[in-house]
Amino acid sequence: MEKFAVLQLSGCAGCEVSLLNADAWVDKYQLVYMPLVISASGVPEVDILLVSGGVRTDEDLHNLKRSVKKANKVVAVGTCAISGGVTNLGNREEVRNFFMNQSEQRDLPRLLADCRPIADFVKVERYLPGCPPTPELFMAVLFDPPDFKAGNSVCVECNRKKDKTMKPKRLSGHLHGNVQPGICLINQGFLCIGTSTRGGCGALCTNPGQPCVGCRGPSNAFIEKESDAWFASIKKVFSKMTEIPEPEIDSALRSAQMAMFLYQFIDYAGDNPNVPSKKEIL
Amino acid sequence: MTTLTFPLSRIEGHAQVVIEVEDGDVKSAHFKAMELRGFAHFLKDQPADQMPVIVTRICGVCSTAHHVASVKALEDAYGVEPPPLAKKIRELMMLGQMLQNQATSLFIFTMPDRLGLSIIFQEEVSQEVAKEKQGIAGRALKVRKAGTDLITLAGGQFIHPVKAVVGGVTSGIPKDDAAAMKKQLEDALPMARELFDFYWKSSETLHDRIGTWGDDRPACYIAATGKTKPDYYGDRMRLLIPDNENIIDFQSRDFRKHLDFEETDYSYSAMTTYKGNALRANSLARINIADSMGTPLADEYLSIFREIHGNPANGILLFDIARGIELVYSIERSIELLGEDLENGEPAVPHTETDGEGFGLVEAPRGPLVHRYKIKDGLIEDIEFIIPTVHNVHSIELALMTAAKRYISKEKVDMELERAVGRVVRAFDPCIACATH
Numbered sequence: 101m102e103k104f105a106v107l108q109l110s111g112c113a114g115c116e117v118s119l120l121n122a123d124a125w126v127d128k129y130q131l132v133y134m135p136l137v138i139s140a141s142g143v144p145e146v147d148i149l150l151v152s153g154g155v156r157t158d159e160d161l162h163n164l165k166r167s168v169k170k171a172n173k174v175v176a177v178g179t180c181a182i183s184g185g186v187t188n189l190g191n192r193e194e195v196r197n198f199f200m201n202q203s204e205q206r207d208l209p210r211l212l213a214d215c216r217p218i219a220d221f222v223k224v225e226r227y228l229p230g231c232p233p234t235p236e237l238f239m240a241v242l243f244d245p246p247d248f249k250a251g252n253s254v255c256v257e258c259n260r261k262k263d264k265t266m267k268p269k270r271l272s273g274h275l276h277g278n279v280q281p282g283i284c285l286i287n288q289g290f291l292c293i294g295t296s297t298r299g300g301c302g303a304l305c306t307n308p309g310q311p312c313v314g315c316r317g318p319s320n321a322f323i324e325k326e327s328d329a330w331f332a333s334i335k336k337v338f339s340k341m342t343e344i345p346e347p348e349i350d351s352a353l354r355s356a357q358m359a360m361f362l363y364q365f366i367d368y369a370g371d372n373p374n375v376p377s378k379k380e381i382l
Numbered sequence: 383m384t385t386l387t388f389p390l391s392r393i394e395g396h397a398q399v400v401i402e403v404e405d406g407d408v409k410s411a412h413f414k415a416m417e418l419r420g421f422a423h424f425l426k427d428q429p430a431d432q433m434p435v436i437v438t439r440i441c442g443v444c445s446t447a448h449h450v451a452s453v454k455a456l457e458d459a460y461g462v463e464p465p466p467l468a469k470k471i472r473e474l475m476m477l478g479q480m481l482q483n484q485a486t487s488l489f490i491f492t493m494p495d496r497l498g499l500s501i502i503f504q505e506e507v508s509q510e511v512a513k514e515k516q517g518i519a520g521r522a523l524k525v526r527k528a529g530t531d532l533i534t535l536a537g538g539q540f541i542h543p544v545k546a547v548v549g550g551v552t553s554g555i556p557k558d559d560a561a562a563m564k565k566q567l568e569d570a571l572p573m574a575r576e577l578f579d580f581y582w583k584s585s586e587t588l589h590d591r592i593g594t595w596g597d598d599r600p601a602c603y604i605a606a607t608g609k610t611k612p613d614y615y616g617d618r619m620r621l622l623i624p625d626n627e628n629i630i631d632f633q634s635r636d637f638r639k640h641l642d643f644e645e646t647d648y649s650y651s652a653m654t655t656y657k658g659n660a661l662r663a664n665s666l667a668r669i670n671i672a673d674s675m676g677t678p679l680a681d682e683y684l685s686i687f688r689e690i691h692g693n694p695a696n697g698i699l700l701f702d703i704a705r706g707i708e709l710v711y712s713i714e715r716s717i718e719l720l721g722e723d724l725e726n727g728e729p730a731v732p733h734t735e736t737d738g739e740g741f742g743l744v745e746a747p748r749g750p751l752v753h754r755y756k757i758k759d760g761l762i763e764d765i766e767f768i769i770p771t772v773h774n775v776h777s778i779e780l781a782l783m784t785a786a787k788r789y790i791s792k793e794k795v796d797m798e799l800e801r802a803v804g805r806v807v808r809a810f811d812p813c814i815a816c817a818t819h
């Protein structure tokens with residue numbers, strides 16, 4: 101039986117919980133390390149190492165470097181491991197200073213100034229974006245099932261239809277009730293970026309009525325480009341489908357809820373970005 | 383001075399127990415939370431109305447609780463009251479969360495301690511154990527999955543729910559979907575009971591072997607559940623104090639009048655006290671505070687439990703048994719709710735965003751959770767998360783101290799100590815991602 105391990109760095113454990121929702125691996129792979137479900141002292145030799153969470157502390161870094169040596173293949177799973185995820189919102193001077201001060205006061209793992217993607221430190225063979233990736237995506241990265249096919253974008257997987265007659269004049273706020281079924285959320289004034297988000301999640305959020313915030317990251321059309329190309333394109337989508345003033349769209353596209361998406365772009369990734377190529381991303 | 387360090391697994395997040403011993407005398411027992419992401423800091427100046435999407439990322443184990451608490455905090459600030467249909471659907475989300483969490487804690491985190499294993503999935507074990515544990519993993523995953531599916535149905539997403547919105551929920555639940563979910567839960571109920579019965583029995587065996595249910599001193603218990611029966615949607619905080627006939631209750635916005643918070647230099651988590659006393663939150667607190675469970679099977683379990691352990695019950699390992707009672711309750715109560723009309727009626731009422739301060743309270747699997755948002759010009763001016771695990775830190779350390787004294791003497795450190803440390807910590811089911819956020 102092939103062996104795999106899950107190394108959890110600083111994240112929310114949502115990626116692990118998602119993996120536990122799948123059971124197809126139980127007969128095919130032996131799980132040898134995953135602190136959430138097994139007591140083991142360290143990562144042994146494994147075929148696949150899944151790493152979730154970002155590098156937040158010196159201990160994260162130490163565990164990461166030590167563990168990848170034992171693995172044939174390293175997969176970065178989840179937005180945190182790939183880009184740092186929502187914690188990137190702390191990428192500001194006053195927050196960074198707060199973190200640095202914390203470490204000085206305590207006898208604990210030292211906090212780095214910000215939460216770093218794992219590819220900044222180790223070689224990553226495969227990327228599985230999502231916050232978290234769905235159980236199906238986890239199975240796809242473990243088994244490469246031939247019948248697995250992710251849509252080019254979330255839109256492709258979404259069961260809502262665009263409606264040319266509905267042209268909202270304002271963004272209707274991020275969240276509100278009374279979402280109309282079957283009709284594209286953009287036509288209802290929501291900031292949905294499913295058009296440019298990598299498919300594969302099955303339009304998990306948009307189908308029940310919540311705009312896509314792009315946790316699967318930019319689709320192949322954008323992933324190797326800088327964010328400007330995407331801003332231009334998505335603004336075009338909104339100017340075609342709505343009458344919402346551009347400045348309103350622009351500021352919403354740069355707001356906190358977009359962190360999971362935006363930080364997956366090269367130019368948001370900080371110095372010496374290590375941005376995956378299309379081929380490496382599932 | 384000797385320092386014993388125990389890394390912890392089968393809990394959420396990165397934590398360690400450090401026990402200091404001098405000449406066989408236990409000097410201290412510390413529970414160290416080793417991570418910090420800083421949500422309370424990096425969310426400052428961000429748009430308040432986006433919190434329900436972002437704060438779910440505090441914790442993937444109990445994100446439903448954060449999602450609902452967040453929406454309730456905004457509603458409190460804006461002065462909106464969600465319609466009855468929305469409250470029902472939110473209650474279902476919380477029940478799904480409770481079901482999933484208690485199944486995970488019981489069957490994935492702590493069952494191995496009862497069976498002498500390191501994991502419930504594949505592992506080389508003796509014939510005898512293999513026979514006993516046959517089918518546990520598969521059934522445990524099925525029961526757990528029912529909780530996840532309920533969260534998905536009521537919450538719209540399986541890990542980080544999205545369906546609660548200010549003023550209500552995005553939509554009701556179609557009749558057919560509710561019926562299918564009801565059926566799935568009806569199938570899961572006997573499985574959950576069998577697993578729990580087995581769990582309870584093996585806990586008794588464990589008790590007979592080690593001779594204790596753990597630290598059983600009378601303690602203060604805190605929960606935001608109902609007085610007469612459980613209600614995880616949360617209305618008021620309740621405190622049960624030993625030797626006091628009455629339960630003190632107060633609004634979440636008054637929590638600082640009753641609770642004190644302390645930072646330490648050895649952990650990224652704070653700890654709570656009540657007038658200098660340690661507090662206990664989580665399953666046992668809820669079981670001790672509520673008069674009954676309000677569903678037939680759970681009430682049967684509760685009366686057996688009370689007959690043996692009294693009310694309030696105090697042994698640490700009883701947290702685990704209490705979790706099983708709640709598992710049964712969550713399934714029964716969800717079946718009840720899914721039989722009601724969840725399709726018709728207003729899912730949400732309109733609202734206007736205003737500045738101000740809001741408090742959102744829910745009873746999360748680990749205890750009462752409060753989100754406090756101070757909003758200025760639509761942005762977060764100040765934000766605070768009052769985390770259930772933090773209420774338990776002091777009690778975890780006291781219980782660790784009790785265990786350490788039991789197994790450490792001048793002559794030796796008993797091998798059982800390491801296992802005891804794991805059992806004590808897991809009984810509280812701490813969540814480090816939440817505690818440090």
Ligand code: SF4
Binds near residue numbers: 110185232
């Ligand atoms: S990617 Fe999302 S689900 Fe995974 S650890 Fe990070 S915040 Fe949690």
Ligand code: SF4
Binds near residue numbers: 258259261283306312
């Ligand atoms: S709701 Fe979003 S994902 Fe669905 S069709 Fe519209 S833009 Fe695409």
Ligand code: SF4
Binds near residue numbers: 312
């Ligand atoms: S719909 Fe968008 S935000 Fe939701 S899971 Fe899919 S990619 Fe992520």
